[in-house]
Every structure is written in structure tokens, then in C-alpha cells.
Amino acid sequence: MSGTESQQTAQESQAELIVLGKITSVFGIKGWVKVYSYTDPMENLLAYPTWQLRLQGQSKFIRKLDGRKHGKGLVVKLEGIDTPEDARLLSGAEILLNKTELPTLSEGDYYWSQLIGLKVSNLQGQLLGKVSSLLETGANDVLVVKACQGSFDQQERLIPWLIPNVVRQVNLETAQIDVDWDADF
Template structure:
């Protein structure tokens, strides 16, 4: 496992976390942030972050086990070696992500964008704040927007991510999402 230096943290994307050892042959349990959870296996090389250090390691094998996932990492062939990885965060470089078609976005691309409510009829716009995170719900994803010094107020709003209904436009270049949303709601 090689120590990686000079990596810009903004170029990394967290995929999961190693939670504990599994068995006696060096396997570990992994909590995946991907959806579906086994998409984490689509990346054969991971960056593991522990105590501020990043180390690159190859994934030899991964599989579903019960309601979770287990992974065998390169060079990790017994329980004691596996123990050293417990608690490590799993990252990849963002450029490893598959390309998307126009109009599709990864959640990390939307986080931090400014949200502008555009009124229909008279042209008005109201700055609602920035996307601080997204949530998956049964019906649709939701933008969690937090007001800041530039916005109309400091409130937190939950705005459904419904393209062509609530979401009017997304521009990554300008860093804005325009929404058809009542600022009072």
C-alpha cells in the first residue's frame, strides 16, 4: 500500500468507511455511501484515509454479505492486518466517476451551489442560500438549502429535486440552481 501525497482533498469523493474486521482471513466490513451500496465495488483502487494520511490500495474482491458488504484488500491476509484498516474512510478521485449525460448530476456537484427562487409572472428572484446536502426520500431527492449572509434569510429549506417542475435550471459554471419555489415556504 503506497502513501499518497500532494492530493487535493477537493478532488476526492468519499465512497464509504471500513467499519470492522470480518473473519480470520483479512476481510473487512465496509459501510458504503453509494447507491446502490455495491456500486463501491466498481472501483478497483481505493484511497484509504486514516490519521490524516491517504494510502492507495487495491481491492482484490468484494461481495454482499447479509445486509452489508465485505472486502478483501491487497496484501491483507489475516485478521491482525485487517484490524489496521478499521475506521478508515474510503475515497476515490472524482475523475474516476463515470461520465453522465447532459442534465444528470452527481450530488457532490450540486452541494455548495447557490439556489435562486425565480417567481413566475413578474421577473423577481430571491437568493435562498446554498445547497448544504441532499437527501434521498421515497418519492424524490431533496435539496437541503441553508441561508447565509447573501440570502434573503438564514432559514434552512427543503426543496424537492424535481427537474422541469421545481428545478428550472442548473448551471455548474455560474454555481446556481434556479427554482420555482416560494421563498415563504
């Protein structure tokens, strides 16, 4: 395998990974770590027995031995991490999972990672931008749509994820979301 092929394979495998959470700090004196989970509910992260951690461009696999909800996050015991000093070395590490390991969703349900980067157009055919992120507000999720090449204007928009009242259609194959949303909002 040439260097170019190796680099391409690494890039392709990175594209198949999604970030499910992040190790934030040390918890206690026995090597436990505090974890912020991006899953909903947050405890879903604990269902995966092996995690891929990425910190400062380096990745490694590590087994989760135990974990539970604690306050607004999770606390987790990882294999081979037995002291606060060991745990501190993992602070800031992203917890990754291959997309193929995620549960299959029902039709009409989407992972946030599937929506990020999709173009958003209104019913008048105006390109409003691309989804840059999503916000969880309690009442409903919100698409953060930022201007992109070809956008109607340069405005950032917050569009509620309300199907079918606002979000009319999501087409992953064409990377397009159609919304009933006035460009002046």
C-alpha cells in the same frame, strides 16, 4: 518545488477527490472489512480495483481483491489485510476516488458532489442558501439548503429534487440552482 507550491498541489489534488464510502468495521477472521457505500447502487463501489484510503489525515492506495453485497452494506477483502487486527486498523477510513475516474454522466444528470456548495435561488430571485447535503428519501432525493451570506433569511430548507417541477435549472459554471420554491416553505 517550494513548500508553498507543494502544499498548494496537495490541496488541489485533495479538491479532486470525492468520498465514495467508508470502512466501518471488521468482518470475519480473514481480514475482510465491512464497507458503507455512498454510491447508488451500492455495488458500484466494487467496480474500482484500487482504492485510496484516508484515515486520520494519512492516505494510502490499496488493491481490492474481492467484495460483495452483505446485508445493508458491502464486505470487502483488501490486499495485505489478512487478520481481524489488520482490518480493525482500517475502521473509519474513507474510500476516495479522483473525480476524473468517475463515469461521464448524461446531460441533466449530476453527482451529488457536484451539487454541494451551489447557491439556490427561487424564481423570485431570492437567495435561499447553499446546498449543504442531499438526502435519499425513496420517493426522490432532497436538497438540504442552508443559509449563507446574502440569503433571504436564516432558515434551513428541504427542497425536493424534482425536475422540472421544482428544480428548474442547474448551472455548474455559475454554481447556481434555480428552483420553483416559495421562500415561506
